[in-house]
Amino acid sequence: MIRAEGISKSFGQIEAVKQIDMIVSEGEIVGLVGPDGAGKTTLMRILVDLLVPDEGSVRVFGREYGYMPQRFSLYGDLKVIENLIFFGSLYGLSKKIIAQRSEEILALTNLAQFKDRFADNLSGGMKQKLALTCALVTRPRLLILDEPTYGVDPESRKEFWKILYDLNGQGLTILVSTPYMDEAELCTKVAFMDKGRFTAFDSPKKLKEEFPGEVWEIGSDSRDPGVFDHVPGIKDSSLFGDRYRLITESCDGQAFEQMISSMLKEAGYGLEFIRQVPSSMEDVFVMLSGGE
Numbered sequence: 001m002i003r004a005e006g007i008s009k010s011f012g013q014i015e016a017v018k019q020i021d022m023i024v025s026e027g028e029i030v031g032l033v034g035p036d037g038a039g040k041t042t043l044m045r046i047l048v049d050l051l052v053p054d055e056g057s058v059r060v061f062g063r064e065y066g067y068m069p070q071r072f073s074l075y076g077d078l079k080v081i082e083n084l085i086f087f088g089s090l091y092g093l094s095k096k097i098i099a100q101r102s103e104e105i106l107a108l109t110n111l112a113q114f115k116d117r118f119a120d121n122l123s124g125g126m127k128q129k130l131a132l133t134c135a136l137v138t139r140p141r142l143l144i145l146d147e148p149t150y151g152v153d154p155e156s157r158k159e160f161w162k163i164l165y166d167l168n169g170q171g172l173t174i175l176v177s178t179p180y181m182d183e184a185e186l187c188t189k190v191a192f193m194d195k196g197r198f199t200a201f202d203s204p205k206k207l208k209e210e211f212p213g214e215v216w217e218i219g220s221d222s223r224d225p226g227v228f229d230h231v232p233g234i235k236d237s238s239l240f241g242d243r244y245r246l247i248t249e250s251c252d253g254q255a256f257e258q259m260i261s262s263m264l265k266e267a268g269y270g271l272e273f274i275r276q277v278p279s280s281m282e283d284v285f286v287m288l289s290g291g292e
C-alpha cells in the first residue's frame with residue numbers, strides 16, 4: 001500500500017528524515033516508534049503529501065487513505081455528528097452518503113450515543129475516537145495515524161486499539177505512530193526511528209528474538225534507582241515497583257549473579273532473587289535508542 005524509497009527531508013540544518021525506505025503491505029498494522037524529534041511526524045506528513053521530500057519517492061497505492069494528524073483540530077462548538085458532516089462535505093460526499101456512513105462508523109467507534117454532544121464536551125479519549133471517525137468518513141483502505149492515543153488514559157487506549165483491530169479485520173491497512181511500547185507489541189511490524197533513520201523494521205517477535213543482549217529481573221531491599229548505574233556491562237537499569245530490570249551485554253550468568261550479589265552487599269543491600277527474563281519491546285526500544 002505504501003512504497004517509499006530514499007526519503008530525506010531537512011529543515012535548514014536539521015535533517016529530520018534521512019534516506020528512509022519503507023514498504024507497508026496490505027493488511028498490516030505498522031507501528032512507527034522512536035524518541036521525540038526522531039522524525040516520525042515529518043515522515044508521515046511526507047507520506048500523506050503535506051510535505052514534499054528533498055529526495056526520494058513515495059507511492060501510496062490508490063491514494064485512498066485517511067489521515068489523523070497529531071494535533072487534530074476538531075470543531076469544539078460543533079456536535080459530534082456535525083463534525084462528521086463537515087469533514088464529509090470537505091471531501092465532497094453527499095449528505096445522504098455522510099448520514100449512512102456516520103451511522104456505521106459512529107457505531108463502530110462506540111460514539112453513536114454521543115452524536116449530539118458538542119466536541120468540546122467529550123473526554124480526551126472520545127475526542128481521539130471522533131478524530132478517527134472523521135478520518136474514516138471517506139471509507140479509506142489505509143489509515144495513517146500520528147500518535148492517536150498520546151496522553152489518553154489506559155482504558156481508552158485499550159478501546160482505541162480494539163477499534164483499530166476491528167478495522168484491520170475489515171481489511172484496513174494501518175500505519176500508526178506511538179510512544180507506547182505496549183501498543184508497538186500489537187503491531188504486525190514495527191519501525192524504530194531515531195535521528196531521522198530507521199534503526200530496525202521488523203515484526204515484534206523477530207525484534208525480540210534478535211535482541212542483542214540479556215534482560216534480568218532482580219529483587220532486592222534496595223530502592224535506590226541508581227544503584228546499578230556505572231556497573232560495567234549493564235546498558236540500562238530501571239526500578240519497577242519492587243524489582244529492577246537490567247539490560248546487559250551477553251554475559252556468563254553465574255559470574256554475573258555473583259557480581260550483582262557482592263555489589264549489592266557492598267552497598268548495604270541484600271539480593272532476594274535474580275533471574276533472566278525474555279526481552280520486551282520496551283527493552284528493544286531502550287537498546288535501539290542507545291539507553292537514552
Ligand SMILES: Nc1ncnc2c1ncn2[C@@H]1O[C@H](COP(=O)(O)OP(=O)(O)OP(=O)(O)O)[C@@H](O)[C@H]1O
Nearest residue numbers: 011014015016034035036037038039040041042043
Ligand atoms: N516545520 C519545521 N521546521 C523546522 N524544524 C522542524 C519542522 N518540523 C519538524 N522539525 C524538526 O525536525 C525534527 C523531527 O521532528 P518530527 O516532529 O518529525 O519528530 P517526531 O518523531 O514526530 O517527534 P514528536 O513525537 O516530538 O513530534 C525535529 O528536530 C523537529 O524540531
